[in-house]
Amino acid sequence: EAGVTQFPSHSVIEKGQTVTLRCDPISGHDNLYWYRRVMGKEIKFLLHFVKESKQDESGMPNNRFLAERTGGTYSTLKVQPAELEDSGVYFCASSSRMNTEAFFGQGTRLTVV
Amino acid sequence: AQSVTQLDSHVSVSEGTPVLLRCNYSSSYSPSLFWYVQHPNKGLQLLLKYTSAATLVKGINGFEAEFKKSETSFHLTKPSAHMSDAAEYFCVVIFTGGGNKLTFGTGTQLKVEL
Numbered sequence: 532e533a534g535v536t537q538f539p540s541h542s543v544i545e546k547g548q549t550v551t552l553r554c555d556p557i558s559g560h561d562n563l564y565w566y567r568r569v570m571g572k573e574i575k576f577l578l579h580f581v582k583e584s585k586q587d588e589s590g591m592p593n594n595r596f597l598a599e600r601t602g603g604t605y606s607t608l609k610v611q612p613a614e615l616e617d618s619g620v621y622f623c624a625s626s627s628r629m630n631t632e633a634f635f636g637q638g639t640r641l642t643v644v
Numbered sequence: 645a646q647s648v649t650q651l652d653s654h655v656s657v658s659e660g661t662p663v664l665l666r667c668n669y670s671s672s673y674s675p676s677l678f679w680y681v682q683h684p685n686k687g688l689q690l691l692l693k694y695t696s697a698a699t700l701v702k703g704i705n706g707f708e709a710e711f712k713k714s715e716t717s718f719h720l721t722k723p724s725a726h727m728s729d730a731a732e733y734f735c736v737v738i739f740t741g742g743g744n745k746l747t748f749g750t751g752t753q754l755k756v757e758l
Contacts, residue, residue: 535687562744574734574748587743622688624746631676631695631744635688 533557537623537636544643549611552639556605556625563606564626564633565598569619577621580606613643646671646739650749658757663707663722665752667735670716676738677718678746679709683731691733694718705729730756 536555544550556563565577577596578588582603591598595614600606610617620640624633651666669675679691692703699711705728709720718735735749 564744564746566746566748573750576745576747579743579745587745624688626744631738632678632690632693633744633746634690635680637685637687 535623535625535634535636537621537639539639540637541640542642544613544641546615546643547612549609550613550641552608552610552621552623552641554606554608554623554625554636556623557634559627560625560634561603561628562626562633563600564624565606565608566622566624567619568622568638569616574622577608610641613641615643617641618643646675646737646747648735648737648747648749650735650752652752653750654753654755656755656757657725659727660724663720663725663729663754665720665733665735665754667718667720667749668716669718669735669737671737671739673740674713675740677709677711678736678738679703679707679718679720680734680736681731682734688734691720725754725756727756727758730754 538553563580566574568574576590579586580600583600597609620638622638624635626633647670649668677694680688681691682688691707692701694701694711702708707722733752737747
């Protein structure tokens with residue numbers, strides 16, 4: 532069974548540019564989460580999808596961040612325009628409807644210069 | 645306020661000696677508790693989870709953790725450390741009423757020396 536896949540693994544962009552991160556959850560998992568770890572800080576929740584609906588987006592830092600999950604399959608997280616403080620590792624996780632165990636991807640390391 | 649605290653940011657042990665990574669949480673209700681591990685350049689992997697069954701939980705790679713409600717703790721232990729255990733460990737909590745949102749501790753970097 533394929534795990535959670537994130538793309539790209541690394542991204543270096545200039546301040547003001549746009550970046551889109553992608554997450555492919557485990558097939559059949561209704562729940563999809565985005566988390567972020569900024570350098571030196573703890574991993575923090577960004578948002579939670581149940582299928583294609585946003586269940587909880589209380590962790591999204593500001594309106595420069597836009598997450599989508601079209602058709603309830605893969606998800607994208609777009610940052611536009613990127614700022615220096617957006618640098619960090621972005622993790623995606625998925626879980627099934629009946630299980631709290633979340634499976635994580637390897638993360639996307641975003642560097643804004 | 646609900647929170648999770650990992651008391652040590654770095655722990656160093658010798659190979660073959662016991663490992664103790666400490667975690668405390670603050671909550672009015674019994675939460676769901678997890679330990680995740682992240683090896684260098686790898687994703688987060690679930691080590692074990694507590695969901696109100698047995699208070700002593702056994703996980704992968706010889707790790708276990710004990711839920712102590714009176715102390716609001718969920719410390720991670722292993723009797724004998726191996727070089728391959730060197731990684732960052734996260735205590736993670738799902739608080740009651742928080743949906744399935746994971747709240748992470750700040751992480752403990754485990755170093756294993758020969």
